[in-house]
Amino acid sequence: MSISNDEGRVNVMKEPILQMENISKHFGLTVALDHVDLTVYPGEIRGLIGENGSGKSTISSIAAGMQQATEGTMKFRGKNWVPKSMTDALEHGVGMVVQERGTIGGISVAENIFLGNIDQFGRGCLIDRRKMNRAAKEILALVGMDEVNPSMPMVSLDMQDRKLIEIAKVVAKKPDIFVVDETTTALSQRGRKKIYELMKEQKANDRSVLFISHDLEELMEVCDTLTVLRDGKLIKNLAKEEFDEEEIKQLMVGRELKGDYYRSDHDGSCDEEVVLKIEHANYKDKLRDLSLELHRGEILGVGGLSSCGMHTLGKALFGAVQLESGRVSVFGGTQITSEKKAMEHRIGYVSKDRDTEALNMDASIMDNISIAALAKLARHGIVTRGNERKLVEEQVKSLSIKCRETKQSVAELSGGNKQKVVFGKWIGCDSEILILDCPTRGVDIGVKQAMYQLIYRMKKEGKAILIISEELAELIGMSDRLIIMKDGRISGEVMRSGELNESDVIGYMI
Numbered sequence: 001m002s003i004s005n006d007e008g009r010v011n012v013m014k015e016p017i018l019q020m021e022n023i024s025k026h027f028g029l030t031v032a033l034d035h036v037d038l039t040v041y042p043g044e045i046r047g048l049i050g051e052n053g054s055g056k057s058t059i060s061s062i063a064a065g066m067q068q069a070t071e072g073t074m075k076f077r078g079k080n081w082v083p084k085s086m087t088d089a090l091e092h093g094v095g096m097v098v099q100e101r102g103t104i105g106g107i108s109v110a111e112n113i114f115l116g117n118i119d120q121f122g123r124g125c126l127i128d129r130r131k132m133n134r135a136a137k138e139i140l141a142l143v144g145m146d147e148v149n150p151s152m153p154m155v156s157l158d159m160q161d162r163k164l165i166e167i168a169k170v171v172a173k174k175p176d177i178f179v180v181d182e183t184t185t186a187l188s189q190r191g192r193k194k195i196y197e198l199m200k201e202q203k204a205n206d207r208s209v210l211f212i213s214h215d216l217e218e219l220m221e222v223c224d225t226l227t228v229l230r231d232g233k234l235i236k237n238l239a240k241e242e243f244d245e246e247e248i249k250q251l252m253v254g255r256e257l258k259g260d261y262y263r264s265d266h267d268g269s270c271d272e273e274v275v276l277k278i279e280h281a282n283y284k285d286k287l288r289d290l291s292l293e294l295h296r297g298e299i300l301g302v303g304g305l306s307s308c309g310m311h312t313l314g315k316a317l318f319g320a321v322q323l324e325s326g327r328v329s330v331f332g333g334t335q336i337t338s339e340k341k342a343m344e345h346r347i348g349y350v351s352k353d354r355d356t357e358a359l360n361m362d363a364s365i366m367d368n369i370s371i372a373a374l375a376k377l378a379r380h381g382i383v384t385r386g387n388e389r390k391l392v393e394e395q396v397k398s399l400s401i402k403c404r405e406t407k408q409s410v411a412e413l414s415g416g417n418k419q420k421v422v423f424g425k426w427i428g429c430d431s432e433i434l435i436l437d438c439p440t441r442g443v444d445i446g447v448k449q450a451m452y453q454l455i456y457r458m459k460k461e462g463k464a465i466l467i468i469s470e471e472l473a474e475l476i477g478m479s480d481r482l483i484i485m486k487d488g489r490i491s492g493e494v495m496r497s498g499e500l501n502e503s504d505v506i507g508y509m510i
């Protein structure tokens with residue numbers, strides 16, 4: 001037996017809590033899991049890592065009763081484990097915080113917490129709301145939200161607080177296994193701190209955690225053991241002393257990632273021709289007398305703290321924000337006053353919030369990619385299905401979008417593949433100017449590398465690209481020129497060079 005398969009060496013002396021053996025899961029022709037074994041020991045924080053679509057959510061949701069395996073067996077504390085539902089699993093020791101939003105906006109905080117169990121507060125045919133709210137307050141205290149009024153409607157809370165309530169609801173049951181699926185990305189420093197505390201508490205009480213995150217650094221820090229999945233297969237189990245960032249990345253993508261994955265040249269030159277410019281723009285406290293020019297063949301990076309105005313700048317350049325004063329214009333002088341105008345002038349925009357803004361979740365991959373290209377397809381006013389299919393299939397192939405068929409709904413795709421669809425949509429219509437707001441956020445390294453290569457290729461083809469990002473390394477790695485914003489203004493500008501590092505630019509941000 002190889003060392004790497006020596007599961008959870010921290011606790012080999014103890015009996016496992018959960019044993020999943022030979023688990024497979026099929027969705028039609030998609031094999032989401034292919035004979036995976038997973039064993040979790042008491043007091044273990046086990047991390048699951050793998051690219052989008054590798055099966056992390058599927059395996060953990062099977063353990064937590066959300067869905068059933070096509071094949072395989074599970075044992076919990078030595079007995080057969082066949083949870084009928086998530087509620088059933090939680091009652092018996094496995095509680096999961098899901099990746100998607102799991103609370104209901106229209107009802108109160110307390111009702112959300114006791115959803116499905118409200119009867120316990122029954123008094124005759126009425127509900128004892130006082131009692132329910134008091135019990136809810138105790139649960140809220142678990143995540144430091146004692147101040148929240150339990151009778152408030154859930155919609156009045158922000159994303160982070162809603163996530164924290166889901167977490168509280170699960171930990172209140174003191175599960176033997178606490179499953180956390182990609183939750184930390186939705187949390188700020190405060191929320192993250194809280195969840196790490198809760199995880200430590202699990203461990204201290206000899207209970208366990210199954211932790212899924214996109215952040216490799218975070219996983220290496222908090223986990224005792226890591227399981228790498230790829231394409232639904234178990235690739236390797238690693239104990240803490242074996243953690244090695246480069247090796248893990250390689251295991252995830254199944255091939256060697258050559259050096260750094262940004263472009264390797266230091267040539268920051270581009271055409272002199274200005275293709276897009278914004279002049280003396282003002283918008284609330286987000287843009288203050290801001291002027292900027294983007295050139296043909298240029299990759300212009302824009303960085304700063306998330307509140308500095310850079311996301312508003314991206315929207316303004318795409319005509320999606322009505323400036324209070326100032327103007328945005330394209331090569332030739334036409335003013336961009338709406339998204340429609342922007343698209344007519346071959347400007348593409350990848351929004352930071354891709355689920356709600358960039359994609360139509362009810363539509364297929366085909367429709368999402370072809371929508372922006374319809375004008376191009378409509379030679380002589382007619383769009384043939386054949387042309388449309390050809391364009392979409394080209395994009396699916398060149399971006400290696402992992403899907404069953406192009407008619408599949410985008411809602412079914414994993415995060416990274418959704419993002420590729422957004423890219424495909426704008427590339428497919430021959431955008432000359434691309435505005436990319438956090439294009440690689442939440443996307444795993446294999447897909448990231450493909451995107452960087454694509455962005456560089458577009459530069460070489462003479463397109464103009466503006467990348468807005470919260471990741472300095474990415475901006476330094478990719479940009480010809482880098483602008484830093486602070487409080488709605490440009491606070492610094494640096495040119496591409498081999499010597500540039502993060503500390504050179506951080507000073508402009510704060």
Ligand SMILES: Nc1ncnc2c1ncn2[C@@H]1O[C@H](COP(=O)(O)OP(=O)(O)O)[C@@H](O)[C@H]1O
Nearest residue numbers: 027030032052053054055056057058412413414
């Ligand atoms: N309900 C579903 N219907 C069809 N395919 C699904 C469904 N859930 C997951 N899949 C597919 O199974 C694979 C694994 O998905 P998932 O477990 O969500 O990956 P991860 O969490 O690692 O990103 C992906 O190819 C995904 O598209």
Ligand SMILES: [Mg+2]
Nearest residue numbers: 056057099182
């Ligand atoms: Mg997932």
